[in-house]
Amino acid sequence: MNVNLDQMNLTRRPFIKTVVGASLATMVARAQEPSNPEKKLGWALVGLGSLSSKQIAPALLNSKHCKLVAVVTGTPEKGVKWREQYGLAEDKVYSYESFDKIIDDPDIDVVYIVLPNSMHHEFTIRAAKAGKHVFCEKPMANSAKECREMIAACAAVKRQLGIGYRCQFELHHQEAMRLAREQVFGPLQHLDAGFGFAIGDPTQWRLRKALAGGGALMDVGVYALQACCYLAGEEPVEVSALETKTDPVKFAEVDETIHWMMKFPSGLTANCLTTYRFSGCDHFTAYGSKGRFGMKPCYGYSKLAGWTSDPNIPLSFPQTDHFLAEMDAFSLAIIEGRRFEPSGAEGLRDLLVIEAIYRSIASGKKERVEKEA
């Protein structure tokens, strides 16, 4: 699938310079070195859970600009299986301990971090120290502080840090961003967004605070937050949040249901929900001054559907592979020496909102979102 990069630039959140170093010129210079624009970049997957095996690896098989060249796993048997399945050489299966040796592996251009949230920080920094570009699953990390350190680590070695906000590469979402940005239904006035599901297995890492950092908000709430921000094209300045816990045993460590409100500088307001309690909340609705549009279902891997209040302006596209699109876009940005968005800067901005949401729950008050300098 081709990603239209001109369109992407229109629909991204406002371009913000990365915090440290890595000018665009440096990146262009570096990118021109290989002098082979047709080259596929080599990707290493860190963490071989279901996301890697069911979504990411299959997508890589169809990629124009990426190829799977290595895996990193804590389970040797998984390494054997992956080696056979994807025809990897024996020395292309790393453990978490041997991971840093990727510095000597020129076949690896990009490291994709597909680990539990609390490990994103460590492995992003280790990958950067090995001189690799990093593509990191959402949420970027467990705190804004971790995000800043990850951004700095990648900038210090002049490598790109992309965040796996796959919906930004999905056609309905991209068109929705255009509708918002071009004010096709007038300036946006209000957003409703929610994403949740009834979580199963009580032993999974998503329910352990040490691994997940938080609950529904960190895992799926971030999709609703993202949608509000990329539709708004601006960052929320104030949030107010409430938490509800109906099963204090299962959700002893992490949040079960959080609903929150946001105010944006333009006067735009947003109501959001995230939950591990029930399925079926999976949408956004954008209210413009002249009409409305939205998606439902909205954030899954397939079967997405859009609607608008004007029968002459459909919001309907074929289903696409979001993972393929985002990984190709990341590789192509590196090959062509362009800065990739959504970068770590955007992941950081989302963590600043998430931190304000958790502060609001703790204080019982509305909270300002900390602004990044």
Added chain:
Amino acid sequence: MNVNLDQMNLTRRPFIKTVVGASLATMVARAQEPSNPEKKLGWALVGLGSLSSKQIAPALLNSKHCKLVAVVTGTPEKGVKWREQYGLAEDKVYSYESFDKIIDDPDIDVVYIVLPNSMHHEFTIRAAKAGKHVFCEKPMANSAKECREMIAACAAVKRQLGIGYRCQFELHHQEAMRLAREQVFGPLQHLDAGFGFAIGDPTQWRLRKALAGGGALMDVGVYALQACCYLAGEEPVEVSALETKTDPVKFAEVDETIHWMMKFPSGLTANCLTTYRFSGCDHFTAYGSKGRFGMKPCYGYSKLAGWTSDPNIPLSFPQTDHFLAEMDAFSLAIIEGRRFEPSGAEGLRDLLVIEAIYRSIASGKKERVEKEA
């Protein structure tokens, strides 16, 4: 149109005894006096604005149990016009000053208060003192204190006080209440509800605090609040609210946009919006553990539409006259000696939530909803 009272009883908010006096037995005894169950009750309309002229009076012409017998207006020319249009005798046009003389008018059984919000309190109490049943437009009053005084005034003379929550008499809403109450889509988990419109004429009474008591929240937000409560079948215990004002001149006295969240005792959560800034927000969505249902448009006089997540369980009915239904239901309750709901007790409960919302906006904190003893 027939109102199915058996069904109504299923779908009402939990039956709560009125605060003062007026036992059901007393009401039954009184109601049996006239010994003419076919009698139409005589209604007097207080306030002849567009709601009275365009909705209520036409509905009364089609009523089985009500007839228009008198009007109360501050504009003598309107009185002449209404007298001619509805064939009223000269002595059936009262002014606000002569209003209390209705005590001597046996043709008037019910007084329907269709005045600006801040006048509901005074005219309800004056109507009660004249021994009349009172039907009062929403919001019931500007404060919980006023509501209590109105309830006490009606109870003291053993007259009923009904609130004009017309949606409770509309077929889609009634079926939605049944879906919620019978847990057809499982127990409710979350509610989204919103109602707003782009308000026009900047000189209208709705924008004057002295007349309206508040802005969008008092006027249309109360529909979203009502929907949440009658779907929930329980009262919210905690609210958190934010206010946004983009036009501080037009909305110098009243609220423009308010979004708020509610928590209910069962763990049910709700996100709500109300606004005078833009049109098109007019819906509720109910998330159950096994599916979803909702309405959009939801709160207007016509063109209402429902939906559910199960194609085998439609939420679709003919459009009906909400005013006719509620007025007939009120008259019939009086004729048959049953207590009418939604009564002043429900109007009071809504004002307690509205007061908590305004308190939350002022304090910047979540607020408990005051419980009525």
